[in-house]
Amino acid sequence: MNSFFKAEKIVKKFGGVRAIKGVNFELKRGEVHALVGENGAGKSTLIKIISGVIQPNSGKLFLDSKEIKLLNPKNAHEMGIATVYQDPLIYKSLSVIENIFLGNEIKTKSGTIDWKKQEVKTKELLVSLGIKPNFINRPISSLSIGLQQLALIAKALNYLAKILIFDEPTAILTEIEAERLFKVIRKLKKQKVSILYISHRLEEIFEIADRVTVFKDGKNEGTFNVKDINRDKIVELMAGKALTENIERTMKINRAKNKLPIIEVKNISSCYYKNISFSLYPGEILGFSGLIGSGRTEVMQTLFGLIKQDEGEIFFNGNKFKVNDPSIAMEHGIVYLPADRSSEGLFSKLSVKFNISIPLLKKLKKKFLQVDREAEENLALKYIKLLKIKAPSTSTILSNLSGGNQQKVLFAKWLSTKPKVLILDKPTKGVDVEVKVEIHREIVKLAEEGVTIILVSSELPEIIKLSDRIIVMHEGTITGRFDTKETINSKNLLSAATGTRMIHAKIN
Amino acid sequence: MKKTMLAELFKRREFTVTGIIIILAILFGSLSSNFLSISNITNIFIQISSIGIAAIGMTMIIVTGGIDVSAGSILGIVAVITAKAALTGLPTPLILILGITTGALLGSINGSLVSFMGIPPIIATLGTMSFFRAMVFQLLGGRWISSFPDSFRRISTGNFLNIPLPICFMFFLAIIFTYYLEYRPTGRYIYAIGNSVEAARVSGIPTKRVLLLVYIFAGMMFGISGVIVAARTGIVQTNTGAGFELAVIAATVLGGTNILGGEGSAIGSILGALLLAIITNGMILVNLPALTEGLIIGIIIIISVFTDIMKLRRRRYQYE
Numbered sequence: 019m020n021s022f023f024k025a026e027k028i029v030k031k032f033g034g035v036r037a038i039k040g041v042n043f044e045l046k047r048g049e050v051h052a053l054v055g056e057n058g059a060g061k062s063t064l065i066k067i068i069s070g071v072i073q074p075n076s077g078k079l080f081l082d083s084k085e086i087k088l089l090n091p092k093n094a095h096e097m098g099i100a101t102v103y104q105d106p107l108i109y110k111s112l113s114v115i116e117n118i119f120l121g122n123e124i125k126t127k128s129g130t131i132d133w134k135k136q137e138v139k140t141k142e143l144l145v146s147l148g149i150k151p152n153f154i155n156r157p158i159s160s161l162s163i164g165l166q167q168l169a170l171i172a173k174a175l176n177y178l179a180k181i182l183i184f185d186e187p188t189a190i191l192t193e194i195e196a197e198r199l200f201k202v203i204r205k206l207k208k209q210k211v212s213i214l215y216i217s218h219r220l221e222e223i224f225e226i227a228d229r230v231t232v233f234k235d236g237k238n239e240g241t242f243n244v245k246d247i248n249r250d251k252i253v254e255l256m257a258g259k260a261l262t263e264n265i266e267r268t269m270k271i272n273r274a275k276n277k278l279p280i281i282e283v284k285n286i287s288s289c290y291y292k293n294i295s296f297s298l299y300p301g302e303i304l305g306f307s308g309l310i311g312s313g314r315t316e317v318m319q320t321l322f323g324l325i326k327q328d329e330g331e332i333f334f335n336g337n338k339f340k341v342n343d344p345s346i347a348m349e350h351g352i353v354y355l356p357a358d359r360s361s362e363g364l365f366s367k368l369s370v371k372f373n374i375s376i377p378l379l380k381k382l383k384k385k386f387l388q389v390d391r392e393a394e395e396n397l398a399l400k401y402i403k404l405l406k407i408k409a410p411s412t413s414t415i416l417s418n419l420s421g422g423n424q425q426k427v428l429f430a431k432w433l434s435t436k437p438k439v440l441i442l443d444k445p446t447k448g449v450d451v452e453v454k455v456e457i458h459r460e461i462v463k464l465a466e467e468g469v470t471i472i473l474v475s476s477e478l479p480e481i482i483k484l485s486d487r488i489i490v491m492h493e494g495t496i497t498g499r500f501d502t503k504e505t506i507n508s509k510n511l512l513s514a515a516t517g518t519r520m521i522h523a524k525i526n
Numbered sequence: 527m528k529k530t531m532l533a534e535l536f537k538r539r540e541f542t543v544t545g546i547i548i549i550l551a552i553l554f555g556s557l558s559s560n561f562l563s564i565s566n567i568t569n570i571f572i573q574i575s576s577i578g579i580a581a582i583g584m585t586m587i588i589v590t591g592g593i594d595v596s597a598g599s600i601l602g603i604v605a606v607i608t609a610k611a612a613l614t615g616l617p618t619p620l621i622l623i624l625g626i627t628t629g630a631l632l633g634s635i636n637g638s639l640v641s642f643m644g645i646p647p648i649i650a651t652l653g654t655m656s657f658f659r660a661m662v663f664q665l666l667g668g669r670w671i672s673s674f675p676d677s678f679r680r681i682s683t684g685n686f687l688n689i690p691l692p693i694c695f696m697f698f699l700a701i702i703f704t705y706y707l708e709y710r711p712t713g714r715y716i717y718a719i720g721n722s723v724e725a726a727r728v729s730g731i732p733t734k735r736v737l738l739l740v741y742i743f744a745g746m747m748f749g750i751s752g753v754i755v756a757a758r759t760g761i762v763q764t765n766t767g768a769g770f771e772l773a774v775i776a777a778t779v780l781g782g783t784n785i786l787g788g789e790g791s792a793i794g795s796i797l798g799a800l801l802l803a804i805i806t807n808g809m810i811l812v813n814l815p816a817l818t819e820g821l822i823i824g825i826i827i828i829i830s831v832f833t834d835i836m837k838l839r840r841r842r843y844q845y846e
Contacts, residue, residue, distance in 0.1 A: 324728065348730040362728050365721035367788050376718055376729045379711035388709035431729075 022047040022212055023068075023099075023181055028077035030063050037063045039236040040077070045181065048210040050203060052223040052244075055233030056256055056450040061216050064233070065183050068214070069101040070094035100174030101183040104190065104448075108166055110159035115140045117158050118173040143172040146209075147202045164195030171202060175211075182206065183214045188222060189448055192309040192476050193512060200226050218450055220249050221479070232256055253451060278336060280439060280470055281321065281352075286330030290316035291494040294330070298439070298472065303465050305485030306474040308515045313494040314474050315357060318441050321472075322347045322354035348377065351438030355428055355445060357474070363428045364416055371398040371412040374430045401430035406456065422453030429460065440464065443474045458484060478508045490514035539782025539834075543797040547804060554808035561811050568690060570807050572682070572758070574799040575692035576601075576751040580774045581781070581795035582703050583633075583747030586740045588778055589707075589720045591787025592640060592647035594741070597748045597774055599658030600632045601767035604752030606662055609671040609762040612678035621678060625753040626746050632658060633745015634738065641737035655771070663764050672761040682758035692754050696796065699747070703792045716740060720787030776823070777802055780830055801826075 023045040030038040038060045045051050055061050066072045068079070070088035079086050081097055088094050094101075109117055119136050126132045137154065144151040149168055158166055167187060174182055184203075188196040203213060203226055215227060223230055224244060232239040232255040239255045279297035286294050291313035298304055306314045319325045321332065323341040332339045334350055341347050347354070356362035364373050375382060375394045382390045382397070398412040405426045409419055416424060425445070432440065442461065446454045461484055465471050475481040481488060488506055490498035498514025500506045555562040580597055587594050608625045616624070632654070639650035684691045707713035715736045718726040727733050751770075756762050781798030783790025802823060809819050 322728075343732070344728060345730040345732060354728065356728055361722060362724045365718055365725055365788075367721050368717065372714070372717075376714070376731070379714055382711075388705075389711060389714070 021045070022082065024080040025064070025068070026078045026080070028064070028067060028074045028079075030060075030067060030072065030074045037236055038067075038074070041233075041236070041238050043231060043238060044241075045212045045214060046229075047212055048207055049228045050207055050213045050215055050226055052227035052230040053214060053216045053233065054218075054220065054223065054230060054252060054256060056452060059233040059256070060236040061233050062185070063236075065101065065185060065214065065216065068094070068181075069099060069183060095177050098178055098180035099183070100177050100179040100181070101185065102167060102170050102174060102187060104186045108158050108170070111157050113156060114154040114158050114161070114169045117169060118143070118176055122176065139176070140172065143175055144168070146175070146205070147172060148205055149202075162195070163190050164192070164198065167191070167199065168202065171206075175206075179211060181212045181214065183216075185216050186218060186448070187215075188217060188219060192515075193478060194309060194515070196222070218448075218454075219477075220252055220451070223252070224249070256451065279333075280335060281339075282333040282336075283317075283321070284331050284333070286317075286320060286327040286332065288316070288320065288325060288327045288329075290325065291491070294491075294496060296489055296496070296499075298470060300470050301465060301468050302486045303461065303471045303473055303484055305481040305488040306472060306491065307476075307478070307481050307488055307511050308491035308497075309476075312491040312515070314491050315443055317491070318354060318443055318472065318474060321441060322352060324354070348435065351436075352441065353377075353432045353435055353437040353439070354441040355432055355443060357443040357447060359425060359428050359447075364424060364431070366415075366417040366424075368416060369413045370402070370407070370409050370416055370419070370427055371395065373416055373427050374398045374401055374434055377431060377435050397434055398430075401434060405430055405433075405460065422449040425449050425453065425457070429457070433464075437469060439470045439472070441472045441474070444476060445473070446475075446477070446480060454480075478511055482506055482508065482511070540791065540794045540797055542830075543781060543794065543801055547797065547801050550801070550804050550808060554804070554812060558808070558811040561808060566807070566811075568693075570800070570803050571693045571696075572690055573807070574796070574803040575696045576754045576758070577770075577773050577777055577803075578696045578796040578799040579699055579747050579754070580751040580770070581777045581799050582699055582792045583744030584771075584774045584778045585781070585783050585790045585792055585795045586703070586707070586716055587647070587744050588775075588783045588785060589716050589787060589790045590737060590740055591720045591723070592737075592740075593775065593785075594636060594651045594744055595648065595771050595775075596632075596636060596651040596655035596658055597744075598767040598770035598772075599655045599662065600629055600745055600748040601752040601755060601770050602662040602765075603632060603658050603665070604628050604749045605756040605762045605766045606665045606671070608678075608753050609674065609756050610665075612674045612756075613671065615675065618677050618681060622681065622750075622753055625749045627749075629745040629747070629749020629752065630742050631745070633742045633748070636745065637738035637741030640741060641734040659768070662766070666762070666764050668764070670761055670763040674757070674760060679757050679760060681753060692758070695750060695754070699750070700792050700796055703743075707792065712736060712739070717788060720784075720789070773802070774799075776827055780827055782834075784834070785831070 021044045025041065025043040028038055028041045029036060041060070041064060043064065053061050053064070063072070067074050068088070070091045070093050073089065079088065086097060088097070109120060112120065115136050118140055124132045124135045124139065140154045141151040144154070147168060153161060153165065158169060161169070171182070187199060191199065206213060217223065227244050229241055230244055230247065230252065231241040232252060234256060277299055280300045281298040283294055283296050294317055306318070308314050316325055320327050321341070323344045323346055326342060332341065339350070344354070360366060365376070371394060375397055378397070379389055382393050395412055401407065402409060402412065407426045407430065408423050416427060419427065429445070445461070446457050449457065458480070461471060461473065473481060473484055485506070487499070487501040488511065489496055490500070490511055492515055498510065500510060551562065560566055580601070584594060584597060604625045607628050608621050611621050611624055636651055636654055639645045639654070640647050682692055686694045707716065715726065715731045718729065718731060719733055719736060723733055752767065755766065777799035778790070778795045779785055779798070780801060781790070781794030781796070783795060805822055805826070806819055809822070
């Protein structure tokens with residue numbers, strides 16, 4: 019296989035800081051090439067350069083041995099380079115067909131849009147990806163994230179893409195959706211499309227990629243055939259040191275018979291879920307697994323008072339618990355770390371200190387009912403140190419931190435309230451391997467200190483590693499409960515998550 | 527540490543606006559000997575007091591991500607009601623309280639529409655703007671009110687420590703609300719809501735109550751402005767306060783409040799009002815045609831907001 023696309027000595031500076039320091043990179047025709055590295059290693063900068071979003075300060079790009087200049091994304095499209103971003107860039111209220119052809123419409127002789135041809139072409143594109151085209155007239159926002167992404171891949175193919183770049187495509191997908199995406203990628207590979215694949219999930223690379231390039235601190239640390247490298251070696255290259263990811267909980271919970279549940283949910287129903295019952299015992303980590311849209315998040319939001327249930331009851335320490343506002347949940351020591359940190363979790367334009375102290379402000383009051391600034395500063399410093407948050411100062415504006423550090427601030431915000439029950443909704447979404455390990459350690463530490471934790475996660479390895487018990491949901495109902503080492507495995511969880519069979523282990 | 531604090535100060539909008547004010551003051555001062563006279567400066571401050579006070583309220587609303595275009599109509603209603611009360615011979619302090627209460631009541635209508643009924647602020651207040659203005663017509667019955675007792679006019683002409691009362695009111699309220707926004711938990715919640723209502727709710731902040739409170743506070747500020755305007759102009763007509771909201775919003779935005787919410791300060795908005803007043807006043811004194819005034823104010827507003835956007839863009843690129 020010969021080199022199809024080449025980048026030579028690329029340098030890109032942002033305000034004097036070199037994000038990419040003279041990188042060489044090549045892509046062969048029809049290969050799946052994985053690009054890995056920690057947050058801030060320069061992966062995103064490189065793909066932005068390749069897709070024409072930003073221009074390098076120096077260096078050359080070659081396509082088919084000819085030098086090319088990419089001044090804007092349109093240039094890149096014309097050269098056959100398309101990018102599928104992490105969060106699908108879509109026109110929500112338009113149909114799938116309109117999304118695929120927007121700006122690139124098929125026209126009739128008189129210059130109006132040729133809907134028939136567009137529909138036929140859309141069907142062709144989706145069929146070529148192995149997808150049933152029965153949703154193409156629906157508004158794209160009514161599809162699952164996974165299907166939205168596939169629609170965007172179809173859009174890219176419509177540009178006759180020869181190079182397709184995926185920026186963490188599976189970060190927002192469930193295991194099932196990811197599997198479907200991999201099938202599509204294999205199909206594309208057969209059609210001789212070159213694929214540049216960015217991911218934080220190293221397992222995926224071994225499943226899908228031919229070669230892997232590791233980035234660290236804006237430099238290319240090397241390109242390897244996936245066959246010739248293993249996971250530990252990649253992690254070592256990324257982090258510069260070996261990272262062990264094994265956490266063994268020293269103290270598995272002992273749910274003695276005389277221990278009463280801290281929270282008991284009895285037959286709650288709403289338009290998001292039906293007939294949900296479970297108990298949460300003090301000091302345990304209860305995992306909630308399932309596909310995105312299975313109703314897990316909504317059950318958690320009900321416990322925190324963001325959504326009201328239509329039927330059923332919730333008990334807290336044996337007493338009936340009416341939670342119609344988050345402030346009531348917080349008074350009982352229940353806090354919720356939302357999955358969407360940018361819109362629900364944090365205030366990105368405000369300081370680190372502001373973000374950490376906000377739930378505690380009323381308690382930091384002193385003379386004249388004003389906020390005690392010194393106590394606030396100390397609180398922020400304490401958690402910056404405890405969670406190793408990389409921030410220049412407590413006054414740094416949150417959006418200037420990396421994703422992983424923002425996630426740690428979100429943790430700090432809730433830990434500062436000293437919660438009794440901590441509900442974590444996808445706590446490691448979009449963070450790099452190193453931060454992920456740190457967050458996992460923190461979760462285990464908290465559980466050992468006696469905090470009761472509910473962990474919602476779409477990543478099976480994460481939920482299997484950390485949970486004492488696991489509840490699986492599918493389309494709004496509980497389809498599986500697992501509480502022994504023997505039953506907690508990916509196979510069982512996956513089959514429950516897809517609703518193929520009901521599994522009730524011996525609890526309840 | 528000290529250096530970064532100084533650098534932060536330079537970056538703040540209040541600093542830039544103060545700088546422009548000083549430059550303009552020197553410019554107009556050198557062109558007209560009257561400009562820097564005590565009486566003219568006092569005059570400028572009295573002129574801005576009503577806009578400045580209203581801008582404090584508007585700042586809080588815009589910081590939450592909202593807007594209130596009914597401010598001028600609220601001012602109108604309060605001016606009519608307090609003017610009528612003044613004619614009945616009600617003692618001045620009670621008139622002031624009546625004005626503030628009326629403003630709070632009207633503000634609570636806006637606040638309820640926005641927070642509990644979830645109507646977008648621009649639509650809700652566009653509706654009440656028209657509704658409140660109709661009430662002004664109704665209350666006045668097509669006539670105007672004038673010849674108030676001197677005791678009422680003293681709200682505008684009176685002095686405290688040799689400083690005209692409207693100016694005292696403005697500075698007093700600026701101090702109170704700066705303290706409120708910077709040091710009280712609820713003040714912080716206002717910024718939190720402006721950054722992300724969802725995140726604020728998840729943080730346990732009673733967002734609806736805080737929003738209602740903000741519109742009530744703003745209504746009170748518009749009410750105080752209404753009393754001052756009635757007392758200063760000595761006449762209340764059906765169009766009293768019409769277009770006032772635009773001047774207030776202009777001052778607020780010029781003073782560094784982000785129209786998209788989340789950022790802004792009471793002091794900044796008062797400085798914004800001062801800057802606008804200096805341009806108006808200075809141009810009259812140096813005999814520039816009145817047309818150029820609107821032209822220059824328009825250009826300044828657009829340039830100042832544009833520089834903000836540029837700054838934001840640069841910031842974003844740096845960290846990408």
